[in-house]
Structure formats: C-alpha cells, structure tokens
Amino acid sequence: MMTRYDTNAIEPKWQKVWLDKGCFEASEESDKERFYALVEFPYPSGVGLHIGHPRPYTGMDVLARARRMQGYNVLFPIGWDAFGLPAENYAIKNNIHPAEVVRRNVERFRGQIRRLGLSFDPAREVNTTDPEYYKWTQWIFLKMVEKGLAYKAEMPVNWCPSCKCVLANEEVVGGLCERCEAPAEHRDKSQWMLRITRYAQRLLDDLELCDFPARVAAQQRNWIGRSEGAEILFPIAGTDETLRVYTTRPDTVFGATYMVISPEHPLVDKCPPKNAEEAAAYRAAAARKSDFERTELAKDKTGVRLEGISAVNPATGGEIPVYISDYVLMSYGTGAIMAVPGHDTRDWDFAKAFGLPIVEVVKGGDVTKEAYTDTETGTMVNSGFLNGLEVEDAKKAVAEWLEREGLGEPKVRYKLRDWVFARQRYWGEPIPIVHCPACGMVPLPEEDLPLRLPEVQNYKPSDTGESPLAAISEWVNTVCPRCGVPAKRETDTMPQWAGSSWYFLRYTDPNNPGEPASKEALRRWMPVDWYNGGMEHTTLHLLYSRFWHKFLYDVGVVEQPEPYKKRTSHGFILGSDGTKISKSKGNGMDPDEVVNTYGADTLRLTILFIGDFEKGCRWSEQIIKGCRRFLERVWAAAHSPFASSVPETKLHQTIQKVSGDIEGMKFNTAIAAMMSLLNEMEKGCSKADMLLFLRLLSPFAPHICEELWALLGGKGLCCEAGWPEHDPAKTVEDTVELAVQINGKLRGTVTVPRGCPDGEAAAAALQTEKIAAAAAGRSPDKTIVVPDRLVNLIFR
RNA sequence: GCGGACAUGGUGGAAUGGCAGACACGUUGGUCUUAGGAGCCAAUGGGCAACCGUCCGGGUUCAAGUCCCGGUGUCCGCACCA
Numbered sequence: 076m077m078t079r080y081d082t083n084a085i086e087p088k089w090q091k092v093w094l095d096k097g098c099f100e101a102s103e104e105s106d107k108e109r110f111y112a113l114v115e116f117p118y119p120s121g122v123g124l125h126i127g128h129p130r131p132y133t134g135m136d137v138l139a140r141a142r143r144m145q146g147y148n149v150l151f152p153i154g155w156d157a158f159g160l161p162a163e164n165y166a167i168k169n170n171i172h173p174a175e176v177v178r179r180n181v182e183r184f185r186g187q188i189r190r191l192g193l194s195f196d197p198a199r200e201v202n203t204t205d206p207e208y209y210k211w212t213q214w215i216f217l218k219m220v221e222k223g224l225a226y227k228a229e230m231p232v233n234w235c236p237s238c239k240c241v242l243a244n245e246e247v248v249g250g251l252c253e254r255c256e257a258p259a260e261h262r263d264k265s266q267w268m269l270r271i272t273r274y275a276q277r278l279l280d281d282l283e284l285c286d287f288p289a290r291v292a293a294q295q296r297n298w299i300g301r302s303e304g305a306e307i308l309f310p311i312a313g314t315d316e317t318l319r320v321y322t323t324r325p326d327t328v329f330g331a332t333y334m335v336i337s338p339e340h341p342l343v344d345k346c347p348p349k350n351a352e353e354a355a356a357y358r359a360a361a362a363r364k365s366d367f368e369r370t371e372l373a374k375d376k377t378g379v380r381l382e383g384i385s386a387v388n389p390a391t392g393g394e395i396p397v398y399i400s401d402y403v404l405m406s407y408g409t410g411a412i413m414a415v416p417g418h419d420t421r422d423w424d425f426a427k428a429f430g431l432p433i434v435e436v437v438k439g440g441d442v443t444k445e446a447y448t449d450t451e452t453g454t455m456v457n458s459g460f461l462n463g464l465e466v467e468d469a470k471k472a473v474a475e476w477l478e479r480e481g482l483g484e485p486k487v488r489y490k491l492r493d494w495v496f497a498r499q500r501y502w503g504e505p506i507p508i509v510h511c512p513a514c515g516m517v518p519l520p521e522e523d524l525p526l527r528l529p530e531v532q533n534y535k536p537s538d539t540g541e542s543p544l545a546a547i548s549e550w551v552n553t554v555c556p557r558c559g560v561p562a563k564r565e566t567d568t569m570p571q572w573a574g575s576s577w578y579f580l581r582y583t584d585p586n587n588p589g590e591p592a593s594k595e596a597l598r599r600w601m602p603v604d605w606y607n608g609g610m611e612h613t614t615l616h617l618l619y620s621r622f623w624h625k626f627l628y629d630v631g632v633v634e635q636p637e638p639y640k641k642r643t644s645h646g647f648i649l650g651s652d653g654t655k656i657s658k659s660k661g662n663g664m665d666p667d668e669v670v671n672t673y674g675a676d677t678l679r680l681t682i683l684f685i686g687d688f689e690k691g692c693r694w695s696e697q698i699i700k701g702c703r704r705f706l707e708r709v710w711a712a713a714h715s716p717f718a719s720s721v722p723e724t725k726l727h728q729t730i731q732k733v734s735g736d737i738e739g740m741k742f743n744t745a746i747a748a749m750m751s752l753l754n755e756m757e758k759g760c761s762k763a764d765m766l767l768f769l770r771l772l773s774p775f776a777p778h779i780c781e782e783l784w785a786l787l788g789g790k791g792l793c794c795e796a797g798w799p800e801h802d803p804a805k806t807v808e809d810t811v812e813l814a815v816q817i818n819g820k821l822r823g824t825v826t827v828p829r830g831c832p833d834g835e836a837a838a839a840a841l842q843t844e845k846i847a848a849a850a851a852g853r854s855p856d857k858t859i860v861v862p863d864r865l866v867n868l869i870f871r
Numbered sequence: 872g873c874g875g876a877c878a879u880g881g882u883g884g885a886a887u888g889g890c891a892g893a894c895a896c897g898u899u900g901g902u903c904u905u906a907g908g909a910g911c912c913a914a915u916g917g918g919c920a921a922c923c924g925u926c927c928g929g930g931u932u933c934a935a936g937u938c939c940c941g942g943u944g945u946c947c948g949c950a951c952c953a
Contacts (some may be wrong), residue, residue: 249950290875294948297874302952335953378952402951412953420872421951448872490952612945684895686884690876691946695883697896705895707910744885747894752895814890815887819934821890859933864889867933 077714080707082674086778090189098143098794099194101150103599110147111600112139113579115608115616116154116201118571119180121165124187124441124666126694127609131645133679134688134740135607136193140774141737143194143532144798150600151194152582154201155181158209160238160254163502167535173502179206187666192675192777194794199585203574208581209504210525211591212573215623217507217518218630224270225496227516231339231405232495234262239536240499241266241569243297245615261362264540267497267506267567271622275299275489277636278621279308286641288689289611298614305474307413307483309334309386318344321408321488323738324415324450326469327476328390329454329458330436331413334397335378335425338362339405341670342397348381354399361401376402376425388413389482400425408488417442418450437466471656494619496570499542501534503568511555511562520556527563542566575616576623579603579638590632592617597633606639609647617642643740646691648682664694676776677703683742683775705750706779708757709772713783718759723805725755726764730801733761733771746775770796814865815840825866833860840866 093099101109114135117128139151157177166173181202188195201208219225226752233242237257241264246253255603271278279299282292304323311318318334336342338361348354357379378400385394402421403412416426416433423446426433433442439449455461460476461469472575477483497506507519507526519526529550534543544566555562577591583600584592608617624638669678680702686692720726729752730781736745756764766789773780784793807829813824813836823845827836837858838844846868857869 290948293875297949300949300952304953320953324953400951402953404952407952409953414953419953421953424951488952490949613948637926684883692883695896698883701895704910743883744894747885750894816890816934819932826891857933858887861889861934865934867889869933 077711079278080710080779082676082778083671084673085782086190086192086670088636089778089781092781093194093794094189094197096223096792097198098792099149099151099196100198101152101196101600102148103596105148107146107148109150109599110139110142111150111602111604112142113582113603113606113774114153116156116575116578117184118156118159118161119184120161121176121180122851123180123183125494126648126664126666129191129666129678130648130688131607131609132188132193133191133682134645134742135605136195136679136735137683137742137774138605138740140194140777140794141734143794144770144774144796146797150199150582151196152199152201152585153188153193154199154578154582155184155203156191156571156575157181157202157204158426158503158569158574159557160502162239163500163534163558166502172220172530172699173534174204177202186736190670190675191666191679194777196582199582201578201585203504203578204502205729206525206527207586209574212504212569212577213507213519213526214521214591215577215627216504216569216573217521217524218270219626220508220518222626222630224273224380224626225267226270227265227267229263229265231261232264232266233259234540235259236262238500239538239540241495241497243495243572245494245618262540266495267565269494269496269622271494271619272489272491273627274488274622275301275491277625277723278491278618280536281625283622284637286638286644287493288644291610291617291642291644294610294613295618298491298618300488302488302490304486304488305477305483306409306486307389307477309389311342311346311397311411312385312387314346316342318342318397318411319409320411320413321486322415323412324418325473325483326387326448326455326458326461326466327415327418327436328413328473329455329461330415330417330434331388331395332416332432332434333395333414333425333429335400335412335414335422336385336397336401337405337410338399338401340399340403340410342411343399346381346384349383350381351770354379354381357399358862366399366491369756376400376421376428378402378425389480396431398425398429406492407490412740415548416446418447420448422446422448429446436461483769494622495569496573498570498773499567500536501531501543501568506565506567506569506572508565509555509562510565511558511560513560514557516565517555517557517562523556542568544568572616572619573773576620576669577627579606579620579622580627580633591627602635603639604636605641605643607645610644643689645688646686647684649691649693669699673699673703674706674778676706676779680705680746680776684746686743688740688742704745705753706776708753709768709776710783712753712756712760713765713769713787717762717765720761721752721755721759721764724808725752726767727801727803727805730767730771730799731803731806733766734798734801737774737803742775748831749775767799769793770799811863813840813863815843815846816865816867817846818869819867822846822849829863831863833858836860836862836866837868840868 112135115133139149142149144389162173162176166176225568233247235242235252235257237255241261252259279301302323304321305325306319306321309318325861338358343354383399384397386397388395414422416422417435434457435442436458437450438456453466455469456462461472474485505526505528509517511517529547531547551563553562553564580592584596587593627633628636681699684702685698729748732748733745769784770778777794780793809829810826811829812824812826814821815825823843825839825843827839837860855868856871859867
C-alpha cells in the first residue's frame, strides 16, 4: 500500500538526520580532495528570506551535494552580513537594539534555510557583527593604516540626505543612492578612505587569473577604466602658473583652441579673472547642483570665460581662452582639459555655443558640421611638425616632443576612485583610531581589539554629518594609547562592505581567537573553488573583496593573489508580471508558503527548472505544479512493483547529461533529462534503476530521495551514496537512425548499424521508398555522409 | 557615446554547423469518477496540401537557430571619464 507523499512529514525528518549526523560538516582531517563552494552570505533582514535567496543557494547546493557524493571534502558555508543600515533603521522604527534585531533575524533565516534542505555547514557560521569577527575586520583596517592604504582626507564626497551618511562611488547609481534612491549630494567632508586605486592595475591584470563570466570581467574592467594618454602643461600667459591637463589624444594638441577647467579647479583662486563675480556665481551654482543634475540633466553646455586669463598652446605658441564649465569634472584627470572641438563632440558643442574656433587636425570629416571623432586612424593636418603623419606615428612623435621639451609626459589614468570607507551611522564596525591632540591619529594597539560598539539609548543619525557615536561622551572620550593624554575616538563606523570583504577567509577557521584564520586552514581551503553571486555586486563586493585579498596577500596573510577561482552569476527571478517581486504587488511567492504547500523539494526543482540559471526569468505558478507532479510520479514509481530494467543506454545517457549539466549550471536541462528518464522508467524499471535514479535526483530534491532510498533499503544515506558514473560505451545505441536529406532538405530517415561505413549508409538511404522515388533512378551527383548522423544526397 | 548580453510555438524554454521545438506548462479529445480545477491515455509550430517555418536583409556551406556582413528591437552595466 502506497503512503501519501507528505512533504511536511518527510522533509523535517531528514533535515534532522542530516544535522545530527553532521553530513554537511567540512572535515579538517580528511585526505579527500577539497572543494570550497561559496554563495554570497545574506543580509538577515526583518522580512525573512525573500525570493532572491533560494535560487543561488539551491544552485550551489546542488553542486555541493553532488561534490560530496563524488567524494570531495566540501566546504559550503553560510553566515550573516548583519551590519548595515536596514537593521539600524528597523531598530529605530521599532525601538529595539540592532543587535537584538540581528539575533532574531538570524534565527529566522537559519530556520528558513534549513527548511529548504540547503546543505550549509552548520559548524562554520560567521556573523560580521560578532565582536570576535569584527575584531579581525578592525585588525585588517589597522594593517591598512600601517601600510598607508587607509588615510583620512578632506574631500568632496557623495552624501545621501536620506540615509544621512556618505556613500562610496560604487554606491551611487545614476546619481542616486543605491539603497534608497534619494539623489546624492556633494559635501566636503573629512573621510576615511582606502587606497584601492593603488591596486587598480593589479585588479585589472589579474582578471586574467580569474575564471569569471565575460560580463563580470568586462564590467570590472570598465569600472577600473584604464586609459592611456599624456599630461600636457599649458602656461598661463603673463604668470608663473601652468595648467596641467590630461588627454588621451596628445597628438591633437594643435587643435586645442581653448581650455576648460572644472568649477572646483584651484586656478580660479590663484589667478582671479576680471569677471571674478560672474565666475564665482557660476561656481556657486555648480556647487549647488547634485551629481544627478550635473550629469543626467544638464547636457547643454554652459560656462564662463575667465576674462583676462589666457593659456599658451605649447604646440602652436598661440594664446587661447580659458573657461570654467561643469562638463569638466574635478574628480577625473587633472580637472582641466585642452579642448579640441574639431574631434570631440562635447568640445564641439561648447565651441559652437561660445563661438570658438574649430580646427581640423585629423583629416576625414567636415568639422564645420560636426566633430569628427573617427580618428583612431587618419592623417594629421594643421599640426606643424606632425603634418602628414598617421595618427599612430603622431602619438609617438608628440610623446617624444613633450618629454624633450619638458612640456608633459605619458600618463595612465583610471576611472576607479579611492574607496570612501566611513559611515556616519551606529551599526557598523567602529574605526579603531584615537585622535590625540599631541600625537595626531593613533591606531589602537592590537591587544585592544575588538573595539566594541557601546551600548546606547539613541542610535538615530544626525543631520550634522556626525555619527551617533559622537554623542556618547563616555565612549568618545578616552586616552591616547600612545601618550596617555585625554583624546577622542573616531566616531565614524565602517561601511557594510567591510565585513564581507574577507568573510570567505573566516569560514576556513571561524573560531580562531588569535588570527583571521590559521595558515593551515587557509592553505587547505583557499582559494574558493566556485563562487556564485549576484551581478549587482560586480563593482561592489566582488571588486572590494578582490582588493582586500590582494592586500592580505601583500602582507602575507594569504598565499594566493586572487580569492576566487571561478565565479558564476545567477539570473534574478522576476514576478509573474515581469517586474521585481514584492509582497504588496502579490506577483511572486513567499518561500515559506511554497514549502508549506508543495514542499522544499518542489520549490528547489521549480526555481532550477524555470529557466537558465544564469539568466533572469519570471516566476510562474504553473511550473510549480509540473515539478510537484514529477515528484509525485517519482514517489509512485518507487512504490510500484519493479520489473525489467530500463534501456541501459538511456540510463547512461542521463547520468552523463545530469553530471555535465551540473558542472555547467544547466540545472533546467538536467531536470528535463531526469523527467525524460522517469518517463522511460514508468514503462518498467528495476529496483537498481530506481536506486540509481534517486542518487541522480538527490542533489536537486534531497528529501524525497532520502525517504525513498530508505524505503527501498539503500545502504546508508542517499546523500552520502556515491555519485553514479556513466560508461561512455553504454551511452550509445547499436543502431542509429540517420537523417536522409536530398539537396539539404530532410526527406526521410533510415536505420543502420552504428559505425556503418559511409558507402553502406548512402546505399541504405537510397533504398528507402521515399528517397528512391525522389531519385527516380538517377544516382546522386554528390553524397555527404556524416557518420551516425545523416546522409545528404545532392542532385543537380 | 562606450562595453556586455539577447531575439526560437499559445507560454517557460531545448538544440558540439548535421532530423528545430527536448523537457514542462497550457490547450483539445478520450478514460476513470457522485463530482473533477485530481489521476491516467492520446494529440498539439503553421498550412487541406505541395510545402513553409528560429526578429529583418544579404553571404559562407552539401547543410545555418547556430558562422560572417548589414539592419531592427529588447535587456543590463558605465557614462560630459577628456
């Protein structure tokens, strides 16, 4: 008598067994080959696990489970990236301490994750808000201070008026705060910065060492934004000042008919123009604009000429006017440009608006009509000693000339900016620095770490740009660790990205009290073999953590230059209406509800079967039913009387397909292959077939497989059984059906023995009725035979 | 503007240059049922057909969804980056 497939009974039962037996715990003793599979650890928010989590987790869980069955010693950990604004905001709103909020949320997340049957290592959780963890985050920061990689500087930064804290460049998306979408403002603030720019070239070069998807590597390359050019000095006529510009096209210097400096450029103060008031007004207006307004809205060129100021074009010797305009950014290059309106659309627009001369220096276009920018190649004109040279040669000639005359030098620039590494909020790692009136900034000694967050009553942010910690006088006021005089603590905290920049190292040795992780553990587990995560972190966490890892490599903590061998990225699941899933729209699903109704195994199958793992897809209620139906049929088949075996070929083909598809994250086609095999098995299969099938399915739908494995008397646990191996010889049939084409069009098929010689195949094809009729007694002019695939008969 | 990806039935999606539409959903018909929005069986790209079919137009090839050239459209990332 077949029992009902009752997921609510089966699933918790096996989850407990797995946990009690420690099935998912990585071993430090095992001499099996190791495999480190990593997913991005979640931010444990108040609303619990959401739709975004199960897909990457399940995908990597399939891989981790398959690897264990394949005999690897697998590290597949999870943790909690629990610092950050949402916990703090939630805490403020509900008047609960953030630490308590985190404790509750983590508990909920842990339970939800377990209910999905995810095989995360229960013995290696990390939590970025645990002082024993952030002690090491602080320790790494101090190492950076020591090496001059962390510094404090007064500079214009992005300020989110809604979050009330500064933002890193990477956190500003289209001029808006990445988190709350408020327009980011400019503020001049003294900030802790990390010198990620020092690693720009290595972060770029070492992409070679990383097996990243093309789009990830391209995006990082783009973000680092390397460009080659030159700096050229333009003297300011009648003064000792020079204007230093950066250009990628020094060869066009003869076409520079005016100059533009950014409104923030210091030259305006050094050389006051005659129209100082007008210039000041323009600068003030520019300062008021947000980045959003400056870059997104104001594409029309505006500016003010600095009257009485002119620069000397070192190539022509001619005097050219100088303008301030907000289309030139202080944050890139030198904040000043030589404008070559003939060959740059922005300069052309500006020149037209202000009636400035436009000179053609590369032949090809008509610069009176528009800027001619197709100048990768071409011949120089109107360019003195460069005339007649090809662009490529002109570049070399100009470079030599600049160096010879001391007028400039070749220069490599990056778009990458240093990383603003301070937040004016409570819920983050305190920056372990003391400001001493005598000694200046003094790092806390290592033995004073962790520097714990103080218990406070009010952790609301202020509008003044100061952290709430600044109001806790008993915490702020301390003594200088160096000289002992009264001093004040740094009150800013680290950004959310700090803890996640090295968490994958801590997993290798999560409870080590004396170092981030032991050398042995790091040697055993690093680098991460396979890291799956979201595209949205490509220029945030993924770049940041590569940077930290390189730093830790330089100071001898880790032994490899790159942390991740292989990176994959899952596509997002959108709502049934094609938009982002949200509870209020009711267009999606709640993982808990789906587990309650259909079971975790069905949910796991559904989110993998719904489409290509690496592409986005829409959620659909329909697919769930199909997956549940499939599991019902597996259940029924395992309870049916066994009979003769399924064809061996089918079995071995499926093993091969599923094994290969797991490696390629083609989970949808792996599941399709198993559905297809089940269709075959329903016609009759042996118990051995079923046991094999269960092993194949087990990484995808582990609970039902475990239950049926036990029912059928499988040895041990299904999740610990060996992974089935296919015999390549058994994946092929003895006979094959050849497609028969006439002039490339399919006209029939013919069955021949495998490996049948070309001549025989062609003869067999010609003997089939349809083909013989079409041939009408003629013999083909040409015959193409693709062994075991097709015969193409060509009649002219 | 720069960089990346993509375009296949009613739907989600499969196809190392070699039988397009695997696998599922849906639909239709049948069956079993007091009942069926459950299960099972069958059919299902279009067309009566010859044939025609993978966004559009060319090309390479015995053979193109797949490769090449030129368009169109969609999505993603970056962007007055000099």
